[in-house]
Amino acid sequence: VADGQTLYLFGGRTERKGDRNDVWLYSISTDHWQRAKPGNPQPSPRSWHTAVSWGQEMFVFGGIVNTKDNTDELWAYRFATNTWRGPLSPTSGQVPLPRHGHTAVVYEDSMLVFAGSTTWDLQDLHRYHFSENRWEALVADGPVPFPRYTHAAAMVAPQGTMYMHGGTTGNMSHIRNAEFFRLDVPRHHK
Incomplete structure (x- = not known):
């Protein structure tokens, strides 16, 4: 960082x-x-x-x-x-499952954690609110990428759009390099 x-x-x-x-x-x-x-x-x-x-x-x-x-x-x-x-x-909310190979980006006053792997591959999205010390499970607007880990992610903050590319599936096959996903993140309202 x-x-x-x-x-x-x-x-x-x-x-x-x-x-x-x-x-x-x-x-x-x-x-x-x-x-x-x-x-x-x-x-x-x-x-x-x-x-x-x-x-x-x-x-x-x-x-x-x-x-x-x-x-x-x-x-x-x-x-x-x-x-x-x-x-x-955390003061409230459910901590995401233990994981590795996930991505994390900063959006507004929070950290977004997407996917990764535990004993199976994940496709969940969580928000950690820094100033409130709390977790929140999110439901994305639109389609969610397939479960994956070792992918890349970047955030375009003003629009609230998280872009993801590549990754690996549970059978260790690489997802096609051309696959590029857009995930629209719900805004945080206080």
């Missing part, structure tokens, strides 16, 4: 060391990498998770922990203080 002139990288997997929970900072202006060393608490090592930036924090959701288990944890990393908070317990 990006915060000003700094990119933040969290977690992932290496062949030699397995799942990681490192936080790395890349300065765009100096072309320099630096490892951050936040104290506890901090998320367990994970891969196949998502991360988005909102306000002064990076929010990390889901992924695979212990190289095999899906998680539904949500953590927040504060840029200015190099500290984690979490796992966050």
Whole structure:
């Protein structure tokens, strides 16, 4: 994720060391990498998770922990203080199923989480309201893409349109590269 002139990288997997929970900072202006060393608490090592930036924090959701288990944890990393908070317990709403290979984008004052895989492939859509610390299951306007994971997604915020491309199905067959989906997201009304 990006915060000003700094990119933040969290977690992932290496062949030699397995799942990681490192936080790395890349300065765009100096072309320099630096490892951050936040104290506890901090998320367990994970891969196949998502991360988005909102306000002064990076929010990390889901992924695979212990190289095999899906998680539904949500953590927040504060840029200015190099500290984690979490796992966050929502004030209301149902936390999405544990998953990996999903996508997450920011829309209005929330994070949208789409699809991914658990013991089966998913096609559900959830909204996490940052300022209210609550989850909400959404029903999209129009057709919903087939269940998938390892796809790409981007948000066109003013229109409330989430675009998705590609991905993998449960039988490990790749979805045709030409498939491109548009998902219209209901607006949040306070």
